[in-house]
C-alpha cells in the first residue's frame with residue numbers, strides 16, 4: 001500500500017474539453033488544455049490517492065500512475081464517471097460542452113451545390129457535476145466543481161456552488177489579458193461553506209498541490 005495522507009483513498013478527477021460531433025469528421029470543442037485537471041490528478045496521486053482520471057481530448061498527456069479513462073463527448077464522460085464511482089472525493093475540472101449537436105449526421109455532410117446551408121440543432125448535455133453532487137447514496141464525501149468567470153468572480157462562484165449542490169467551487173478568473181486560459185498560471189478563489197478564500201496567483205501545479213492538500217485535510 002502507498003504512503004501519504006490519501007493512501008487507500010479513491011478520488012475521481014475529470015479533465016479536458018469534450019468533443020461533440022457534428023458528423024463523423026467534424027466536432028464542436030473548446031479551448032480547455034486539461035493542464036489544471038492533469039496537475040490536480042498528479043498532486044492527488046503524490047499524496048497517495050488512487051486516482052481515476054476521466055479525460056476528454058486534452059492537449060497535455062495524462063499523468064503517470066493514475067487510471068486513465070479517455071472519452072470524447074459529455075455523455076461518454078457522464079457514463080465513465082458513473083462507472084468510476086464510488087469515490088471519496090470527486091474533482092470536476094473538465095470543461096464539459098453545455099450542448100451537443102442533436103442532429104449530428106451519420107455520414108460526412110456535403111455541400112449539395114445549391115448553396116443551402118446546414119442548420120445545427122442543439123440538445124443540452126447532462127450536468128455531470130450537479131448529478132454527482134445531488135446523488136443520495138454513494139455521493140462522494142467531497143464534491144469539487146470549477147467555475148471560469150470573467151467578472152464578479154466571488155458572487156458568481158458562490159451562486160454556482162449553491163446551484164450545483166457541490167461542497168467547494170474552485171473559481172478561476174479567466175478575463176481576457178490574464179493569460180490563464182491555456183497558460184501556466186492560475187488565479188483562484190476557493191468557495192466553501194465557510195466563504196471565499198482568494199489565493200495568490202501561482203502556477204497551475206502549485207494550485208493543484210494546494211488543492212490536493214486541502215482535500216486530504218477534508219477527508220482526514
Ligand code: C5P
Pocket residue numbers: 014074092093094095096097098125126127128129130144145146147148160
Ligand atoms: O456552470 P458551469 O457548467 O460552467 O460549471 C462548471 C462546472 O461544472 C465544472 O466543474 C464542470 O466540470 C462542471 N460541469 C459538468 N458537466 C457539465 C457542465 C459542467 O460536470 N455538463
